[in-house]
Amino acid sequence: MAQDQASTPREENTKNDASKKKKDDKKKAVEEEELSEEDQKLKSELEMLVERLTESNQELYAPSLEALKTFIRTSTSSMTAVPKPLKFLRPHYPVMVELYNNWPKGALQDSLADVLSVLGMTYSDDGKRESLAFRLKTSSDDISSWGHEYIRHLALEIGEEYEVRSDNEEEQSKNTEGVTVVASNTEELLDLAMKIVPFFLKHNAEADAVDLLLELEAIERLPEFVDEDTFARVCLYMVSCVPLLATPDDNAFLNTAFTIYLNHGKLTQALALAIRIDDEDLIRSVFTATEDVLVQKQLAFMLARQQYFIDLEDEDVRNCLANTSLSEYYQYLVKELNLLEPKVPEDIYKSHLENNNKKRGILDSAKQNLAASFVNAFVNAGFGSDKLLTEEQEAGSWVYKTKGKGMYSTTASLGTLFQWDFGNGLQQLDKYMYSNDEQVKAGAILGTGIVNAGVYDETDPAMALLSEYVESEKESEKVAAIVGLGIAYAGSRRQDLVDMFMSIITDTEVDMQVSAMASLSLGHVFVGSCNGDIAGAILQTLFERSAVSGHLDNKWANFMVLGLALLFVGKPEFIEEVIETIKAIEHPIAKIAEALVTMCAYSGSGNVLQIQKFLHDCTIRPEEKSEETTQEETNSEAAISTPGAGEPATAETVDPEADPEAEEDKEEDKEEDKDNLFQGFSVLGIAAIAMGEEIGQEMVLRHFGHLMHYGDDHIKRAVPLAMGLVSVSNPEMKVFDTLSRYSHDNDLEVAINSIFSMGLVGAGTNNARLAQLLRGLAGYYNREVDGLFTTRIAQGLLHLGKGTLTLNPFHTDRQILSRVSFAGLLTVLVAMLDPKSFILDSSHFLLYYFTNAIRPRMLVTLDENLEPIKVNVRVGQAVDTVGQAGKPKTITGWVTHSTPVLLGFGERAELEDNEYISLASSLEGVVVLKKNPEFMDIDN
Numbered sequence: 001m002a003q004d005q006a007s008t009p010r011e012e013n014t015k016n017d018a019s020k021k022k023k024d025d026k027k028k029a030v031e032e033e034e035l036s037e038e039d040q041k042l043k044s045e046l047e048m049l050v051e052r053l054t055e056s057n058q059e060l061y062a063p064s065l066e067a068l069k070t071f072i073r074t075s076t077s078s079m080t081a082v083p084k085p086l087k088f089l090r091p092h093y094p095v096m097v098e099l100y101n102n103w104p105k106g107a108l109q110d111s112l113a114d115v116l117s118v119l120g121m122t123y124s125d126d127g128k129r130e131s132l133a134f135r136l137k138t139s140s141d142d143i144s145s146w147g148h149e150y151i152r153h154l155a156l157e158i159g160e161e162y163e164v165r166s167d168n169e170e171e172q173s174k175n176t177e178g179v180t181v182v183a184s185n186t187e188e189l190l191d192l193a194m195k196i197v198p199f200f201l202k203h204n205a206e207a208d209a210v211d212l213l214l215e216l217e218a219i220e221r222l223p224e225f226v227d228e229d230t231f232a233r234v235c236l237y238m239v240s241c242v243p244l245l246a247t248p249d250d251n252a253f254l255n256t257a258f259t260i261y262l263n264h265g266k267l268t269q270a271l272a273l274a275i276r277i278d279d280e281d282l283i284r285s286v287f288t289a290t291e292d293v294l295v296q297k298q299l300a301f302m303l304a305r306q307q308y309f310i311d312l313e314d315e316d317v318r319n320c321l322a323n324t325s326l327s328e329y330y331q332y333l334v335k336e337l338n339l340l341e342p343k344v345p346e347d348i349y350k351s352h353l354e355n356n357n358k359k360r361g362i363l364d365s366a367k368q369n370l371a372a373s374f375v376n377a378f379v380n381a382g383f384g385s386d387k388l389l390t391e392e393q394e395a396g397s398w399v400y401k402t403k404g405k406g407m408y409s410t411t412a413s414l415g416t417l418f419q420w421d422f423g424n425g426l427q428q429l430d431k432y433m434y435s436n437d438e439q440v441k442a443g444a445i446l447g448t449g450i451v452n453a454g455v456y457d458e459t460d461p462a463m464a465l466l467s468e469y470v471e472s473e474k475e476s477e478k479v480a481a482i483v484g485l486g487i488a489y490a491g492s493r494r495q496d497l498v499d500m501f502m503s504i505i506t507d508t509e510v511d512m513q514v515s516a517m518a519s520l521s522l523g524h525v526f527v528g529s530c531n532g533d534i535a536g537a538i539l540q541t542l543f544e545r546s547a548v549s550g551h552l553d554n555k556w557a558n559f560m561v562l563g564l565a566l567l568f569v570g571k572p573e574f575i576e577e578v579i580e581t582i583k584a585i586e587h588p589i590a591k592i593a594e595a596l597v598t599m600c601a602y603s604g605s606g607n608v609l610q611i612q613k614f615l616h617d618c619t620i621r622p623e624e625k626s627e628e629t630t631q632e633e634t635n636s637e638a639a640i641s642t643p644g645a646g647e648p649a650t651a652e653t654v655d656p657e658a659d660p661e662a663e664e665d666k667e668e669d670k671e672e673d674k675d676n677l678f679q680g681f682s683v684l685g686i687a688a689i690a691m692g693e694e695i696g697q698e699m700v701l702r703h704f705g706h707l708m709h710y711g712d713d714h715i716k717r718a719v720p721l722a723m724g725l726v727s728v729s730n731p732e733m734k735v736f737d738t739l740s741r742y743s744h745d746n747d748l749e750v751a752i753n754s755i756f757s758m759g760l761v762g763a764g765t766n767n768a769r770l771a772q773l774l775r776g777l778a779g780y781y782n783r784e785v786d787g788l789f790t791t792r793i794a795q796g797l798l799h800l801g802k803g804t805l806t807l808n809p810f811h812t813d814r815q816i817l818s819r820v821s822f823a824g825l826l827t828v829l830v831a832m833l834d835p836k837s838f839i840l841d842s843s844h845f846l847l848y849y850f851t852n853a854i855r856p857r858m859l860v861t862l863d864e865n866l867e868p869i870k871v872n873v874r875v876g877q878a879v880d881t882v883g884q885a886g887k888p889k890t891i892t893g894w895v896t897h898s899t900p901v902l903l904g905f906g907e908r909a910e911l912e913d914n915e916y917i918s919l920a921s922s923l924e925g926v927v928v929l930k931k932n933p934e935f936m937d938i939d940n
Helices: 002-031 037-054 058-072 084-102 105-125 130-137 148-167 187-202 206-215 219-224 232-246 249-263 269-277 280-288 293-305 315-321 326-336 344-349 358-366 366-379 403-416 422-433 438-451 463-470 473-486 495-506 511-526 530-545 557-565 578-580 588-599 607-619 627-641 659-674 679-688 694-710 713-726 733-742 748-761 768-780 783-796 819-832 845-854
Strands: 858-862 872-878 891-898 907-911 916-918 925-931
Touching: 002 403, 002 627, 037 058, 037 084, 058 084, 058 105, 058 907, 084 105, 105 148, 105 232, 105 315, 130 148, 130 187, 148 206, 187 219, 187 293, 206 530, 206 783, 219 249, 219 511, 232 249, 232 438, 232 748, 249 269, 249 280, 249 858, 269 293, 269 422, 280 293, 293 315, 293 872, 315 733, 326 438, 326 858, 344 366, 344 783, 366 403, 403 422, 403 438, 403 473, 403 578, 403 845, 422 438, 422 463, 438 463, 438 473, 463 473, 473 495, 473 511, 473 845, 495 511, 511 557, 511 768, 511 819, 530 557, 530 578, 530 588, 557 588, 557 819, 578 588, 578 891, 588 607, 607 694, 627 925, 679 694, 679 713, 694 713, 694 733, 713 748, 733 768, 748 768, 748 783, 768 783, 845 907, 891 907
Parallel strands: 858 925
Antiparallel strands: 872 891, 872 907, 916 925
């Protein structure tokens, strides 16, 4: 053993010596590498030119430098090798730097600096920026002749140097040869960058140009360099970068791209960005940029999809913006698709296919009749006809097959059936407005608000009919009027509603439900407006109500907080003060409020830091009880379990009511649950932020799996809802298969939320696999009333509008998040966080907040008279063309259809030929076409 140990170091030394010798031999072999005759000649010539620069004859300097430049510029090599002139000149770099320092200032020194700047690419070490240093020393403007690789290297060094100078303007960057880059300011860097940007744009390197200006914080300079050939690719890249940028760079990119589009007459693209920026002045500037009324009408159709109403002079354009023709175009779509025949709930249930048909009597209960009313409303939404409520033999009788609040929601479903068609809808609802039954009348009031949602008319029927009921003494009518007005005028920012609802919010004597619904309605009406008066009033009310015992423990209090949060949708820069104020509220609802406000502010942004914050919130556990407390509990339990010597513990001896300590422990557990309820909202927040960005969606779906394994009960109940929000109307197999597994969870609330989310994921798609899974669940939960009710709702959502509608809040090629739609979705999901207190109890009317999220997923083409016309379009999966060379295809796997057509999630349409010119940048929704004057029909 000792001998082996003694020999080990010797063996290691022998190995090291052999390795060292091998390296030396390899180095020597490289040095003695035989060059070809041509390379040897080039090397000799270059060495001769460098030698001439060291001689005393100054007449040789200028010709030698020009010869060196010529050799470097004309050198050709493979993309993976260093050009040979640079390779052979590298050893002479220090000598040439010394020459530069010794030469007097003048044209020769400038010319040498030009050469050294290029050679610096091969000699520069980490942190040394010789190429930039010598480029700044020379007065030569001819940088493009040195080639693309040199320009890219120079741009890299400019970015690094700018960062150094920005961090510390007094710091100087020195290299080993004593060359110093003066760190006095950044102006010279910006001037040099302005010479590089045109080169990048001219040579199809738009991304490099944008990245350089981003690093130099000068992106606003970009519009002066782009032209007709480059602006489209530049803007496409910039807009695609926005989700990956932090504030304020994201807004700077949007504003710059907006300016470029506006300057080049691409008004629909400019309007899309103005909507994302949410600046009314920019939106108006797009409309005033053209006098073409037809283009203005197309812009109005785009703005109408966002439910963003502004006052315009031209009456025809104003009508397009008011959505008054939406019902007409939707009816045209369903007629062309042959979908006019009304469907009854049984057509959706297909009960004969369910696995378990035992105890069918439960299907006739009032609860299931109510479910049938919702299914009927969702399936026939916008069609204006059904077989339960509008046909003569059934009219009126179906309402009374439900009970209590069920009649309320059933009557209100008429509003969904006639959605966007307020003329016919109000006629149908009118007869119920005079009913003696309080619930039926309240339902008609809510239905009036629903039927007017998203449609603006000068007669203002919703305000005229509902305003009087806001002061009603009957609470059901009052709440119905408040909710109806909130749905009808969502996104309109009407000041008269502030005056109407403010006193209801601030009066602490008013019932919490009424006050909360008023707050929520103003949140919908002023969504994303950051209205300070409303926010202040809600915050003040929360402080006042927190002082009154039990007020903020009310289940409706969360909706008051949600109303506050909706004011800040998409406005993260305005929430800091609000959150600081919220933290002063001494009640667990403060954490819920903070989560909701943050979630709304960053919705659809993909902000990674906020997602991490919410994930961290989900990992918080209740503080462990101290050892002393634990010991006291143990002693107490021992005392209770041994009431007397040898006596067994009986129900009489162990009386929880007689044990005040046991009662205190129960109260503490309840308080801990309240303190951590905000975690469910944090889970929703993760989904709300990630929903606009594909990579983020993939990542958070993985996190949801972990949360289901390790999270507490309220986290697990929120996870299915979050999965539904991430994939609204996008039935991906991996998502709904996971939800299908969760739908059999031991916790009934987890199962119920999973079933509901299955409907959310498949909303309006008629997905056959999902329909089969839901039929199976209907059989599985046949004896469980709440489970079956939720399954029916999910089936109704799956077949929303017979497959012609969607709940997805993104539109215009998935660029724009509709804040009104998002607000509607979020309201329903907040209610589903506690389904047994709201949707499954007597507050099922909250499902009608889906109203403003429901939109046709159609493409309808109109002629110059706004009459529908048929044209052939290709519909296929959208392809990301950012940064691709040439003119890449924007869709793949396309099929040719004749308009009108339905567009699925992730699908894009384009015209088959150039007979017509589209006035919209993306073929989606209502598109106006203009005859192409240059079109030639070859067939004729």
